[in-house]
Amino acid sequence: MSLPSQTSVLVVGAGPAGSYAACVLAREGVDVVLVDADKFPRYHVGESMLAAMRFLLRLIDVEDEFDRHGFEKKYGATFKITDKREAYTDFSKALGPGGHSWNVVRSESDDLLFRHAARSGAKTFDGTKVDAIHFEPYPHDGFEAVEGAHLANPGRPVSADWSCKDDGTKGTIKFDYLIDASGRNGILSTKYLKNRHFNEGLKNLANWTYWKGAKRFNPGQHNENSPFFENLDDASGWVWAIPLHNGTLSVGIVARQDLFLAKKKQLGLSGQEFYREYLKLAPQISDMLSDAEIVSDMKQASDWSYHASAYAGPYFRIVGDAAAFVDPYFSSGVHLALNNGLAAAVSVQASRRGQADERAAAKWHGTKVAENYTRLLLIVMAVQRQLRLKHEELITTDAEDGFDTAFKAIQPVIQGVADTHETDAQVQQRAVESVNFALDSFDVTPEQEKAMTEKVVRAAQAAPETLQKMTPEEVDILKRMSHRVLHRNTTQENSGLAAFTGQVIDGLAANLERGDVGLIKSTMRAIRITEFSKPYSVLSTPVPSSLGPQDLLVKIAVASYCHTDSMVRNGIFKQDSLPFTASHEGAGTVVAVGEQCHDLTSRRPRHAQVTKASWARAQTASLPSTPLPMHDLRHVCRTASGSKMAAPLACAGRTSWRAVDLVVETLEAEQEEASFSDKWVCIVGSGGGLGHLAVQFARGRGLNVVGVAFREEGLTVTREMGANAVVGASEDDAAQRVREKISAPRTSPRDVSTRVPTRRLTCRMRLATAALAYKATRMHGMMVQVAQPDELKIPFQDVVSRDVRVRGSMLASPTESEEMVKWVDKHGIKVLTKSFEGLESIGELVEAAERGQVRGKAAIVVDKSRVEKDEMRCFLWES
Ligand SMILES: Cc1cc2nc3c(=O)[nH]c(=O)nc-3n(C[C@H](O)[C@H](O)[C@H](O)COP(=O)(O)OP(=O)(O)OC[C@H]3O[C@@H](n4cnc5c(N)ncnc54)[C@H](O)[C@@H]3O)c2cc1C
Ligand SMILES: [Zn+2]
Known part of the structure; x- marks a missing residue:
């Protein structure tokens, strides 16, 4: 089958980033064409997956397939950074007991995602390369480099030339939007924008192959058979050992390019011999390989650490490795690729559906990608420094024999999510606090922070030695900053879907509800009490920007009026702080969930009933199967009735x-x-x-x-x-x-x-x-x-x-x-309601209610279209 001549969205590259973006859009009913130059299944490096990937897979209904496939289960990962004891990051903390992600054979997992995109409705073509992209001048200003906007304006891409390797066919396809997911090739960055910058300070090189007959890692221990990342004795880098379900062990050396090449010259060895010799600097992994044999060819990669000045522009988005890549150390490549893919889909939909203008949508994407990149860069650079200066305490403290404190803090980055159990969260919180306490002798001023960020970016881009030659004061600042990033990751901005939806950029937040994927404005209007015993006011207020672990963000469709509302307004319950949002009987759509609402997301509630009005932040402590004491009525469950009926039930x-x-x-x-x-x-x-x-x-x-x-x-x-x-x-x-x-x-x-x-x-x-x-x-x-x-x-x-x-x-x-x-x-219980339309009708509603002119319950319909298309519902309340 040949490519159509036209599509709504063209996605170039069907790695994890491209397939994911295409899948999300196709599920929204968008006409998407997904092409890849390679024939699938195709080989790819990068086998170890983060815990948080599960949430992203769940969102597109492919998580079960990953489970069924038989990939090696990954319950956590073990890191040895210096001579100190190794640290283990346990995924069960993020995913619950038995919770795991996988070590995947990428030819299989990428193929799975590629086929899933097709099943979801994307038109997929492998063996089809995009050779050129054509642009039309795009006059709209604001796309030119604005500081921090991560936008570029090469014109609007409108069509692409393609060629098919197998049958030699060629053609041109027109499109409205372009998503560049072409991996390291990065067709837009390298060919048209020419704005890719390599991080000279992270000039590492990887050498890897596959082994059979290796010993299991730490048999009988809690971290048996986990992927293991071991530092090299000469402080030049580290080695990965990742067990795969095909019975092989993937073993790769990642080292500073200069040291690697110098050593190679010094030893006069090449290829496999050199690799075997170098591996001896990782004694634990060497021991695992003592009776094993190499069953594959040697593979090498370098120059992978880069970023760009822009990740979006008029009607295009750049995602995954095509945008930026830091370092394989924390195995975050695929997770970030999926994350970027989602950001692209969300921002394209926002633009298509007019939820934001194209510039705002593009900027949202660019900022999201850039922030993911910088955050990871800061932590990777801190670890790089620690790897190189083995004896200095940067991410560890003098008092401990391992890295437990630092790893508790880094955990969310490594796993992509924060701990979910309260006790662990508390332990973690304490750990982070103790680190912070040790560091809290003085604050980092904004100037110091800016200077340090520049230094780290510069160190990454060009001058790694600056990182090693820092003054003690600078080291201290870097410590504080990386711990702050880690702290933020541990407390709210963990990298599950909650982090994705909880982040507000320029007043816009992601909405991941199927059928409504896009961006939502982060201010909302609400009926509020500003003064007791006075009429309500309809005010604009911010949408909560970061969700707590048990929060649900619900877009209210209907809110009904209770006698208690009038009592609240008259000050009988004396709320301690005004203004206060009216109504505790609401029904609507869950648009974001906190990371402890895993079960909830898996149950896919799309409609919720909440007890706070208009747009509300509601909480759910538990699911209905868990008995709760009377005083804790935070709760959620489904109902088949429409939201107009559901609200008064609360x-x-x-x-x-x-x-x-x-x-x-x-x-x-x-x-x-x-x-x-x-x-x-x-x-x-x-x-x-x-x-x-x-x-x-x-x-x-x-x-x-x-x-x-x-x-x-x-x-x-x-x-x-x-x-x-x-x-x-x-x-x-x-x-x-x-x-x-x-x-x-x-x-x-x-x-x-x-x-x-x-x-x-x-x-x-x-x-x-x-x-x-x-x-x-x-x-x-x-x-x-x-x-x-x-x-x-x-x-x-x-x-x-x-x-x-x-x-x-x-x-x-x-x-x-x-x-x-x-x-x-x-x-079939009837819930009688008298509807009032729009928040402004609150005055009319109160008057009618007070006159006794309401049959049943008075309710304000906030979102008429939602009420009209009510289908599956869920129901939530709080007391
Ligand atoms: C040494 C090393 C180890 C790593 N280890 C890990 C790890 O353990 N865990 C992890 O998560 N990540 C790891 N990564 C990173 C990870 O592999 C990547 O970040 C991830 O594959 C990015 O996905 P992507 O979809 O952006 O790009 P890719 O997976 O590279 O997909 C890009 C696709 O685009 C296609 N393409 C390119 N140009 C064109 C064109 N012109 N027309 C059509 N198609 C085109 C390519 O054929 C390719 O299939 C590692 C990376 C390196 C270098
Ligand atoms: Zn009530």
């Missing part, structure tokens, strides 16, 4: 469910037979937001219901919800009327008291409500109070003569809530 639904549940529980304890056909419950306020749900819950669970409503409308609603009988609250002796409605002599009204929150109800009337409910309840019965008047006032005559138990109830436990959700779905 508070009103749960509260009425639990009240009915209490009645059912009590009845069950009292009687043997399962049927409640002669049992009655009286629901006071049955036409309101909580009441109409309580009527349905009670009826559905087999109880007879007599509803008491305050208005004609309420009585109608009560009947519609299936109540067996209704009584108007204003009728003379309504309590008596309730009792009359109940036929069987031994049965009794039990009361679920709910109240329509309206201003029209005078205080006297409110108090009377509880009295009415109490009086309507049979002797020795039970009254469940869920409404929140200022006081409950019940005449003493009733209390002393009637022996009614009063129980208070609020919300519901996670387990109960989950049951409710299932029940709502199964029994």
Whole structure:
């Protein structure tokens, strides 16, 4: 099959970066063509994968396939940097017990991703090389080199010439967007932009091949068979030993190019002999190879450390090795390639869909790629320095015999994610703090920081010796800076998807929700209380820029209004800080998750119900399967109902469910037979937001219901919800009327008291409500109070003569809530809502609610299109 003549996005290069970008876009329904000069499967170096790669693979539904493939499991990695004891970074800390990534045979894993891109809808062509790219002048200014923007403007690329090795065909393909994922070739950087800069200070060289019959690393130890990175005795570099599932051990020497070449000359050896001789400087790995034989040819690479002044421009993005590469030391190449690929897809979609103009989208990509690069560079340079100056304490402290402290801190970089277990996080936090403490004798000023960054970049680019000749004060500054990077990595900006979505660049953050991949603005509008007892204000406020481990960022589609909202606004709960965002009943879309929400991401919740309004940062402590104590109701679960229905369930639904549940529980304890056909419950306020749900819950669970409503409308609603009988609250002796409605002599009204929150109800009337409910309840019965008047006032005559138990109830436990959700779905419970459109309608809503003109729950529809296309949902609350 030949290439089409036109496509929306052309991706050049089908390594991890290109296949990933193509896959993400294809899944969004974008027309993508993915080409690679090589025939797949093709050989590639770089076998050891980071833990965080899992999250990226999960996002495109290919994680399971990696698991099934049979790659060697990688539970962690072991590093020996100086003569001190080795350090192990354990992936189970990031991924949970048994958590692992893989050592892959790249011909197989890259092929897997390439085929997955095709399966996802990308049009893929291997054996097809892009020979030239054509540009049209692009006048739009702002793309020219602006400091820190990482943009370039060679014009807008519009078409590419290609040729196919096999059949000699050639052609031209037109496109709207170009993603350059051509690896080290870097067609845009090297051929057109000519802006690639090599890092002379990281001029290393690698020599590697594959062995059979090697001994396992550390048999019987906790880190048995892990990839092992051992320093060379002469401080010229290090050696990797990576076990692969095809039974070979990949062993490579990475050394300073100058020292490597000098040594080669000195020994007068070449090829395999020299490699074997050099390996002796890594005694542990040499020992592993004592009975092994080489089963492959020698391979060599050099000049891989480079960056560029721009990674994006008008309608093009550069990703993976085509953009920049630092060093193989932390095995981060493929992880960064996928990360970049995702950034490209996100920014292209943002531009295509008009979420950001092309310049902002391109800049977002350029900045993301540049930041990933600089962050890794700083740490790699610190390690390089340590490797070269074996006896100096840079990333270790004098007091320890190994690198545990430093490695705790570096862990997120090595793994791509931070620890997930709280205890480990605490240990890690302490470790980082202790390092910081040791370093905290003075602060790094912005000037010092700028000077040091320049120095490190210069050292990387040209003058490595400057790094070794630093003054003690400079060493101290470098230490502080690298630890700060590490610290940031350990605390929030860990490199899972949370780090990806949590980062805001120029007010734009990534949205990874399938079907909506793109960029979202990082300011949001919210209905807020700025002063107690005053009307709400609609204000612009920042979207949380970094998510905590248990945070979910939810884009609210619907938020409903609860009586408690009016109490909050009137200062009854005295929030300690204003402004305060209104509504604790919201439903919407999860757009970002904290890194402890692994299970949540795997369950792919796309819609959530939260308890804070507009756009909200909600929290989830755990998943529904984990029992939580009542005081910790942070919770999430799915529901099949739409968001308009889901929002009111967060508070009103749960509260009425639990009240009915209490009645059912009590009845069950009292009687043997399962049927409640002669049992009655009286629901006071049955036409309101909580009441109409309580009527349905009670009826559905087999109880007879007599509803008491305050208005004609309420009585109608009560009947519609299936109540067996209704009584108007204003009728003379309504309590008596309730009792009359109940036929069987031994049965009794039990009361679920709910109240329509309206201003029209005078205080006297409110108090009377509880009295009415109490009086309507049979002797020795039970009254469940869920409404929140200022006081409950019940005449003493009733209390002393009637022996009614009063129980208070609020919300519901996670387990109960989950049951409710299932029940709502199964029994088709109706949630009555009156919709108000847009945040600005809040004034109108409050007025209508206070006048008692709302049938069911008042709700603000924030995102109409989301409500219209509601499909799968999940549901979340917080208390
Ligand atoms: C010595 C060494 C060891 C490493 N070890 C590791 C490791 O352990 N773990 C790790 O994660 N990373 C490692 N890396 C880095 C890692 O291999 C790369 O970062 C990664 O492969 C980058 O992926 P990519 O998709 O950007 O590029 P590549 O995987 O290189 O893919 C680029 C593709 O573009 C194609 N292409 C190029 N030009 C054209 C063109 N004109 N037209 C069409 N197609 C074209 C190529 O055929 C190629 O398939 C190592 C690197 C080195 C040098
Ligand atoms: Zn509420």
